[in-house]
Amino acid sequence: MGSSLPAAAETTTVALVGSLQSEIGCPEDWKPECAASELARVGDTTAYTKTFTVPAGTYEYKVALNDTWTVNYGAGGVLDGGNLPLVLEAPATLTFTYDDATHLVSLTPQNLSGGTTAGDAALAQSSLRQPLTRERFYFLMADRFANGSTANDRGGLTGGPLTTGFDPTNKGFYHGGDLKGVINKLDYIKGMGTTAIWLTPSFKNKPVQGKAGEESAGYHGYWITDFTQIDPHLGTNEEMKALIAAAHKKGMKVFFDIITNHTADVIDYEEQQYTYRSKKAFPYRDAAGEVFDDRDFVNETFPEMDPATSFPYTPVLRPGDEDAKTPAWLNDPLMYHNRGDSTFAGESSTYGDFIGLDDLFTERPEVVEGMGEIYKQWVDFGIDGFRIDTVKHVNLEFWQKFMPDLLEHAAKKNDDFFAFGEVYDGNPAVMSEYTTRGKLQATLDFGFQQQGIDFAKGKPAGALADFFAKDDWYTDADSNAYQLPTFLGNHDMGRAAMFLKEGVTSEAQHLARVKFADSLMFATRGNPVTYYGDEQGFVGTGGDQLAREDMFASKVDVYNTEDVLAGPEGSRDRYSTTHPLYEHIKALSAVRAKHPALADGAQVNRYAAPGAGIFAVSRIDAGQKVEYVVAANNDSKPATATFPTWSRGKGVVFTPVSGTDRAVKPTADGSVKVTVPPLTVSVWRANKPIATTGAAPTVELSAGSDSTVAGRAEVAADVTTSTFAQTTFLYRPVGTATWRPIGTDDNAPFRVFHDVAGMPLGSVLEYRAVVRDAAGRVAADGTWASVVAEATGGSTEGEIGDPPATQPTAVSVPGTHNSEMGCPTNLGVSGDWAPDCDQAQLALDPDDLIWKKTFTIPAGPYAYKVAHDRSWTESYGDGGGTENISYETLDGTVTFFYDPRTHWGTSDEQTEIITAAGTFQSELGCPADWSPDCMRPWLQDKDGDGVFTWATTKIPAGTWQFKIAHDQSWTENYGDGGVPNGGDISVTVPSAGATTNFVYDSATHRTTVTSVAAAP
Structure with missing residues (x-):
């Protein structure tokens, strides 16, 4: 355990030492003997303190005792510890304090503002509302929407489907829809109350790509070869201009879906291998062969590189592809990462190819500038805004440069230009990274998608309330959650009606739940997005190609045999303006347009039932100071709730707006009691302004x-x-x-x-x-x-690994392996990333309270997260953070583990399972002592540095013995001094409640253990 320190000398003086001493009266810096910087003892306490006025500047400091360097304390109160930093933009009066008991050094600024002052009224602002908080989007895929001209079905190409990409019988090929078709149906789109049309990418695509026998076409628009030209399958640049003009004439905006992350799959690798190669194993090299880290040159001039020697894979172009892309700079292989296919986890998330698509080297300034010039031209073309694809797969610095430049350019012609990004993650803390640090105006609200669907399924209202409480992650000086586009399903994951089909007993109930989900989306904050076909009762049978049905009479068998809500199956045009869902969305749009507080009025959580039942919010019209009440009942029977409002006084009444025909009168204190029919969203408006x-x-x-x-x-x-x-x-x-x-x-x-x-x-x-x-x-x-520095791991102290107050009801491992586990394609994204899949659930081990399960899946690389309670509401990634977790299995057998105490999810393919097995295990709750398979004392390596830690307060006072066991058995174990099969390691716990900290270094196999009594 090591020897103890010699007894410390009595403290006689404490000096503040550092690079600031010459600024506070000392002749030189770093002089412990300088009396001018000495702190004064506070009475007979252990505290020493003094106040100094320090000029603007950058400094380092610590304290030294007794006028020498023999005993000095720095960061964390550590003997001979690191210097503490201090940065001041202006002179400041600071009180420095040293505690001789804890050895901690601290400072406190003086002359702060404190309580309310006369100048505070001028600082008070209203919550931001950008111009685009009241849109109602209609998201359509032009190839599947309407065929206005058969002349462009083959995009000007000749030959069969593998050349032209056109095969209306194949769900993965072009079907003939085009821009003329959209123009012809603008009245249909407008009739729902649409204010903005969002088109999937419309630029020229590689017509067909994929391995032999696995080919599909670029009908969706995400395989771009020419960023300056509309895909000939869809029409021409002139026809796009005509569409924009016609939409504007009808009062609708047009948004482009754009891509900066990748192009079509044109580059091949000489090695004919495509597995991702990491920067650590295969660093970039300059033209002279010297290793360099691209992170050192982000948005700056890169070292000269050579395609033949600089990359992990050698990029090559097939004959005829040398000039396949436009603009011409896109044909330079130096502008791509060339690292192989992404696993969608860790480093590969931003450096890897998206299923073979050529991943742009977005760290390079040429790529930032080139993409900026491309999309500035489309801004000038008259586009009203962009939806940006695969945002999270591009480095953050790209967005920090690209977005401000683009918005500055757009503002010259269109103050209302709006760009929102796809960040495929339901966690507001993750999505908001891109609207705050990343400078996007908004991201698609994947969190609402999950929560809205879950609530419409009848899940507890509290989860929805908790989700909206996280809106604060988005709040900064130029954006907030009110401008997020909200949606319930899309072209990747599948349709809302498919998600809501589970558990329904009749078509009427199914239709009611779909209507309810739409009603919720239109009555809560954000810009609602309707996915084409939803208004015609499309259900679908999965994500991706299975969620991209034709609106016109289809020739695809799987589409023609699908269930259609409130409509007949089969091949037919589907543009009915009397379909119940079309009429429902039309009515919701009308209410939202008449009552804009339902679009962007302040949203205040009022009530959430503990289970299924009512979720209620107030929506405040800040201008008129009028309050609306929105109460959504997701139960199959009527529900009643009582909750406060700010509307009270003589004659105040909430009059019905929608979903109810009964007025509600508040009590003297403003409380209201509402009864809401099953699967209904009821809205009321106060007849008088709120009380003040x-x-x-x-x-x-x-x-x-x-x-x-x-x-x-x-x-x-x-x-x-x-x-x-x-x-x-x-x-x-x-x-x-x-x-x-x-x-x-x-x-x-x-x-x-x-x-x-x-x-x-x-x-x-x-x-x-x-x-x-x-x-x-x-x-x-x-x-x-x-x-201070943001915690990044590497601590030699474990998180307290005591049992959690409550366990989740379920734990799953949603990821790219779900379809291999047997998850059906109607869940998640074509069977992957499905937290609600039965086959992806772990089981709770009652002996150690760790969730675990063994799966047999095909060998290969995968990525996943850990999700609570069969949804994305609470999920954890690598190290308990937000990034996907990656692993590769060679034998196809993988055991996953999850600790709800520390939120660490891992597998036996990623790390060894380390336990401290010994005489205290039964005290922790294990069935027996010396049980390496009981994971209550599970040491964890959350940052991947090979140092495993665990801490607990549950070991009683006394002396205990243990060893370190690998992989839940005694086959590999280490005792005192890191010796294999060595003697027991001892630890003495001084008192009940003491924190005992275990640290195991897997490189040396040595274990350090300390136990510190709890504070009195």
């Missing part, structure tokens, strides 16, 4: 943890208010005068997530929260925090 006569608001602000902030740090305001209120969050570097807005939140919990990742470590920030209520009354509070 109650108590004035109060606020208490907190930032980060222990006066530190890192990464995207939570800054939260505890607000009490008697009426509608909005909270503006601001910050400024300590010592400066101008407040900088972070964002404004208009519903509880009031918070923002401040991105400090780009700020220098040691920056000291002052935060302020200003609350303004509907009466114009203002309250404010302030706090401060220092910027």
Whole structure:
């Protein structure tokens, strides 16, 4: 266990030492004997403190005791520890403190703003509403929508389907739909209340690609070869211009689906191998053969490279493909990553080819500039906005340059230009990375898709309320959740009606649940998206090709035998304006247009049933200060709920808007009792403005943890208010005068997530929260925090591995292996990424409370996450984070493990399973001691550095013995000193509740264990 330190000398002086000493009265820096920087002891306590005025600058500091360097403490209170950083943009008065008991060094800024001041009213802002928060999108695939001209069915090519791509009998080929067809059906689209048409990519595609016998066509638009020309199968550039003009004339915008991540699959590899090759094993090399890291040159001039020697694979072009792409710069193989197929996990997520599609080297400035020029030309063409494909598979720095440049260009002609991205992840913390750090205006709300469908299936209302509470992740100075496009199904995952088919007993019930899901989407925040065909009752049987049916009379057998809600099966044109779902969407659009508060009014969570039942929100028209109540009942029977509102007083009544014909009168305190029919969304509007006569608001602000902030740090305001209120969050570097807005939140919990990742470590920030209520009354509070490094793993202390308060009801491993596990194609994405698949569920081991299961799947590389409760509501990726987890199996047998205490999911193909088996296991709850297969003492390596850790407070006081066991058996074990089959390792736990920390180094096989008594 190591020898103890010698007894410390009595502390006589404590000096603040560092590069700031010459600024606070010392003749030189780093002088422990300088009296001018000595701290004064506070009475007879162990604290030493002194206040200094420090000029603007960048500094390092620590403390030294007794006028020498013999005993000094730095970061974390560590003896001889690292220097602490300090960065000041302006002179600041700071109090430095040292605690001789803990040896921790800290600072506290002085002269902060504190409570409400006269200047706070000017700081209060209203929650942002960008121009596009009231759109109603119709998302269509032109090839499958309407055929206006048979002349372009083959795209000007001759030959059979494998040359032209045209085969209307094959679901994976062109079917003949085109832009003229869309133009001809604009009245049909407009009739639903559509305000914006979103087209799948319309540029010229590689007509056919794929291995022999597995070919399919580029009808969907995602295999682009010419970024300047409309696909001849769809029409011409002139016809696109005509479509835009005709749509504009009818009051509808036109959005393009665009791609920056990849092109068509044109580049081949000389090696004829395509498995992803990592940067660690196959680094990039310059033309001279020297290794370099592209991350050192992002958006800057790259070293000269040679296609023959610089890449993991040698890119080659087949004869005739030398000039296959337009613009010409896209034909340069240096502009691509050339690393093989992505596993959609880790590094490969942004460097790998998307199922063979040529992955652009988006770190290169030529690619950023080239893509920018391409899409600026389409902005000039008259497009109203972009939906951007595969955003999460492009490095963040690309978006940080591409988006501001594009929006600045667009603003010259169209102030309302709007771009939103596809970030295929249901976690708001992940999606919002791209709207905050990544500078996109919005992302498609995959979280709402999952939660909306789950709620429409009858799942507990609380999950939906919890989801909307995470909207704060999106709030910053120029965007928020109100501009997110929301949807229920799409061309990749499948249709809403397919997801809602499970468990229904009749077509009427199925139709009711689909209508209910649409009603929910149109009554809650965001821009609703209707996927073409949904309004005609299309159900589909899966994702991808199985969700891309023809609106015109189809020749595809599988489409013609599908169920159709409220309509006949078979081959026929499907443009009925009297279909129940068309009429329902039309009615929802009309209500939303008449009552814009339902589009972008503040959304305030009011009530969520513990199970199936009512989810209720208020929607506030901030201009008129009028409150709406939206109550959605997902149960199959009527439901009643009572909850507060801000509408009260004489004569106040909530009048019915939709989904009900009964008015609701609030009580004296504003509470309402509503009864909602089954599978119904009821909406009411107050006949008078909200009340503003109650108590004035109060606020208490907190930032980060222990006066530190890192990464995207939570800054939260505890607000009490008697009426509608909005909270503006601001910050400024300590010592400066101008407040900088972070964002404004208009519903509880009031918070923002401040991105400090780009700020220098040691920056000291002052935060302020200003609350303004509907009466114009203002309250404010302030706090401060220092910027520290974001945790990235590598800790030699384990997370407390004690049993969780509650277990999830189910745990699954959704990923690219689900279809191989036997998941049906109507779940997830054609059977993959399906958290609700029965075949992907793990089982809870009652002995150790770890979820685990063994699967037999084909050998190969895969990616996955761990999901709770058969949905994406709560899911965890690599190391318990957000990135996909990758693995490769050679023998096809894989056992997965998940610890709900630490949220670490892994498999025996990724890591060894390490347990501390010994005499304390029965005290932890294992059936017996010395049981390597009981994983209650499971040491985990979440950051992959080979150091496994575990901590617990459950080992009683006493001396205990253990060994380290590999893979749940004694076959490989290590004892004291890291010796194979060695002697027992001992640990003494000083008292009940002590934290015992285990650290095992798999390289040396040595174990370090410490036990520290709990604080009194």
